[in-house]
Amino acid sequence: MFIVFHKQKIYTYCISIITVVLLFCIAGTFTNKKETITTSATNEKYLPIYKVQTEENKVALTMNCAWNEDDIDKILEVLEQNNVKITFFMVGDWIEKYPEAVKKIYDAGHEIGTHSDTHPHVNNLSYEENVKEIENSNDKIEKITGNRTNLYRTPYGEYNQTVIKVAQDNGYYTIQWSLDTLDYTGLTGNAMWNRIKDKIGSGDIILMHNGTEHTADSLDGILKNIKQKQLEVVKISELIYKENYTIDVNGIQKSN
Secondary structure, eight states: HHHHHHHHHHHHHHHHHHHHHHHHHHHHHHHHHHHHHHHHHHHHOOOOBBBEOOSSOOEEEEEEEEETTTHHHHHHHHHTTTTEEEEEEEOOHHHHOOOHHHHHHHHOOEEEEEEEOOOOOOSSSHHHHHHHHHHHHHHHHHHSSOOOOEEOOOOGGOHHHHHHHHHHHHOOOOOOBBEEGGGGGTTHHHHHHHHTTOOOTTEEEEEEEESSSSSSHHHHHHHHHHHHHTTTTEEEGGGOOOSSSEEHHHHHHHOO
């Protein structure tokens, strides 16, 4: 009886130990899976479009509007003379201040994107505040043109995970640039072209601004120089992919 009793006791202990070990193993496996999923989501990198990988000989010219409207008529005249349509990224405050300029640009067949509502440092804003910056400016665009835009350029070219995710969640393509003319620094047209002439190629996105010292009087020469390189100047919507694409670590949009 003594031996039988201890055999049963030992047997019970063994079963208990094995059960505990199995439970720890299962719990450990579940925890590791959970951590892997969380890490993967956390490390996802959101990026804007700096450039487009394309075999077509196209580049997009973009114009930021945030200061004055003094040169808008001249810019539109030059664009018409060169039979070119481009994309204007407008700040909401600018739209409110110069609605007639917005209407002229739209009626001339150019594309309008939002450049935020008040041109803040968006990296310092919450998710909800970023939504308001985009949507409030888009409301102003719609009020004048009758149409909304799905193109967004961040103020100062700043962005973080929140900024880009807000744009994506609300159906916007965030557009940066691959070539900067630095027109806002007062460069002449020749100096602007010298900055980009050896770099420009298919899929590039060029940054310019209205309201600068030489943008309007340099635009004709820049457009003609681009054409001499057998490149067509188009709007952003005619360059980027709308679906089935990826954006690599350098911000280059590629078709899948």
